Amino acid sequence: MKLAVLGPGVRAMGYSTKRLIEEAKTAGIKTEHIPILEVKLVVNDKTDAIYGKKSLGKFDYVLPRIDSKRAGIGYPVIRFLDLLGVRKPYSAEALRIAHDKFITLERLAFSSVNVPETYLTGSKSVAKEIVKKGRLPMMIKLLSGYGGQGVMVMESKEAAESTIDTMQTLHQQILIEKFLKNPGEDIRGIVAGDEIIASYKRIAAIGEVRANIHAGGRGEAFKLTPEMEETVFKSAKAIGARICAVDMIESKGRPSVLEVNINPGIQGIEKVTGINVAKRMIDFVKSEVKS
Ligand SMILES: Nc1ncnc2c1ncn2[C@@H]1O[C@H](COP(=O)(O)OP(=O)(O)O)[C@@H](O)[C@H]1O
Ligand SMILES: [Mg+2]
Numbered sequence: 535m536k537l538a539v540l541g542p543g544v545r546a547m548g549y550s551t552k553r554l555i556e557e558a559k560t561a562g563i564k565t566e567h568i569p570i571l572e573v574k575l576v577v578n579d580k581t582d583a584i585y586g587k588k589s590l591g592k593f594d595y596v597l598p599r600i601d602s603k604r605a606g607i608g609y610p611v612i613r614f615l616d617l618l619g620v621r622k623p624y625s626a627e628a629l630r631i632a633h634d635k636f637i638t639l640e641r642l643a644f645s646s647v648n649v650p651e652t653y654l655t656g657s658k659s660v661a662k663e664i665v666k667k668g669r670l671p672m673m674i675k676l677l678s679g680y681g682g683q684g685v686m687v688m689e690s691k692e693a694a695e696s697t698i699d700t701m702q703t704l705h706q707q708i709l710i711e712k713f714l715k716n717p718g719e720d721i722r723g724i725v726a727g728d729e730i731i732a733s734y735k736r737i738a739a740i741g742e743v744r745a746n747i748h749a750g751g752r753g754e755a756f757k758l759t760p761e762m763e764e765t766v767f768k769s770a771k772a773i774g775a776r777i778c779a780v781d782m783i784e785s786k787g788r789p790s791v792l793e794v795n796i797n798p799g800i801q802g803i804e805k806v807t808g809i810n811v812a813k814r815m816i817d818f819v820k821s822e823v824k825s
Contacts, residue, residue, distance in 0.1 A: 535823050536564045538590060540611070541599030543569035549801040551599045553812035558597075561816050566593075570604055575614050583614040591618035594823050597777075597815075598622060598629075601797055602680060605633045621822060623726075624796060628774035632796035635677055636709055638773060639791075645772035647765060648790040651712040658702050664710050665694045673711040674698070682746030687713065713743075714785035720745035721789070723758050723766035724779045724798055724811060726818035730766055732809045733758045734802075745783075753806040765789045776822075777815060 537558055541551045544567070551567075558565040574584045583590040590596060596615055600608035613626035624632075631637050639649045653664045654677070665672070665688075674697050676684025688694040694710075701708045718738035723730045739750035747753065758766065766780040769791050779798035782789040800811040 535594045535820070536566070536592065537819065538566050538568045538585075538593040538596045539599065540568045540570050540573075540590075540596050542601070542604065543571060548799070550799050550812070553800060553804075554597060554599070554815060557810070557812040557816045558819070561813075561820065563816070563820070570598075570600065570607055570611055573607075573611050575610055581614065581617055583611060583618060589618070590615060591620060593620060595819055596620050596622045597819060598624075599797060600629065602633060602678070605629075608633075623777035623819075623822075624773075624775040629796060631773045632775065632778070632794055635675065635679075635793055638794050641772045642769055642791050642794075645768055647768050647772060648788055650714050650790055650792070653710045654707070656707075658698055661698045661708070661710060662695055665691055665698070668694075668710065668712070671713045673709075673713050674701075675709045675711060676701070677707040677709055682744040682749035682751075685744050687743045714783055714790055716783040716785045718743070718745060719783065720751070720792070721756060721758070721762060721782045721784065722779050722798075722803070723762065723782075724800075724803065725766060725770040725775070726777050726815050727821065728767075729814075729818070730758065730763060731814035731818075732803050732807050732811050733762075734806050747802060753802050755807045759789075762789045765791060769794055777818070 539555050555565055555567055568585045576582050609626055612629050616625050631641055636654045639652050642649050655661050672688045674686045674688055719735045721735045723733045733756055734753050735756040736745040736751040736753050738745040742750055745751040769780040770778050773794050775796050779795040781792050804811050
C-alpha cells in the first residue's frame with residue numbers, strides 16, 4: 535500500500551502530521567509526505583494533480599492534514615482527488631462544509647443533531663434586530679475563528695451592538711448564537727470510521743466561558759455517554775467525514791454540538807488520554823485500503 539500524507543511543508547509541519555507519518559512508517563506502510571502548496575493541478579484534455587512528476591492518482595490512500603491557513607488550496611486539491619477516485623477520509627464537499635461554522639451547523643441540524651440557535655446575516659440592522667429580540671448573555675463569533683480566538687460573550691445588548699458595528703468595520707462576518715448554560719466544559723470525540731478512537735474534555739479557566747486550551751482551558755480524559763457517542767457519529771456522518779473531531783457542550787442534560795473539526799490536532803488528546811491516537815487513525819486507514 536502507498537500512502538500520501540498531504541499537508542504543510544516540512545518547516546510548517548506540526549506534531550500531528552509528524553506523528554501520523556511516523557505511525558504509518560512503523561506500520562510498514564510506504565508513506566510519502568506531500569506539501570500541499572507544492573501540488574500542481576492541471577485542467578486540459580486530462581485532469582490531474584501532480585507532485586514532482588507523480589500523479590496523486592497513483593496513491594492507494596491520501597490522508598489530508600489541511601489547516602485553515604491552507605484551506606484555499608485545500609478545496610481544489612481534494613476536489614481533484616475526488617475526480618481521480620483516490621481514497622481518503624472525506625470529499626471536497628465535506629472540507630468546504632467543515633471550514634464554514636454556519637454551514638456545519640446547518641448540516642448538523644438537518645441531521646437532527648442538537649445545535650445552539652444561531653443566526654447569520656450580512657446586514658448590520660438585521661443583526662441588531664436579532665440582538666434586540668435575543669436573551670442575554672449571547673455569543674458573537676467570527677465565522678472563520680478557531681481556538682476560541684473569535685468567540686465573544688455579550689453580557690449586554692449595547693456591547694453586542696457595538697461589536698456588530700466593529701466587526702462590520704473590520705469586514706468580518708459574524709454569527710450570533712444563543713448562549714447555552716453549561717458547566718464550562720467542551721467535550722470532544724475523535725472519530726475514525728465507525729469508531730470513536732479517543733475522547734476528552736476541556737475545562738474552562740475560572741471566569742472564562744471558552745474551554746479552549748488557548749483560552750486557558752485544561753484537558754482531562756473523559757468517557758462519552760452513549761447519547762454523546764450517538765451525537766458524535768451522527769455529526770461525522772452529517773458532514774461526510776470519516777476522520778474528524780466533534781465538539782459538544784452539555785446543556786440541560788443533552789449534548790449540543792458547537793463545531794466539527796476535520797483536521798483535529800492529536801497532541802493534546804494523546805497527552806491527556808495516553809491513547810496512541812495517530813496509530814488508531816493509521817489502523818483505520820489500513821482497514822479502508824483492505825476493504
Ligand atoms: N453557544 C455557546 N454557549 C456556551 N458556550 C459556548 C457557546 N459557543 C461556544 N462556547 C464556548 O466557547 C468555546 C469556543 O467556541 P467554538 O464555537 O468551539 O469556537 P472555536 O472554533 O474558536 O473553538 C467552546 O469550546 C465553549 O466552551
Ligand atoms: Mg471549538
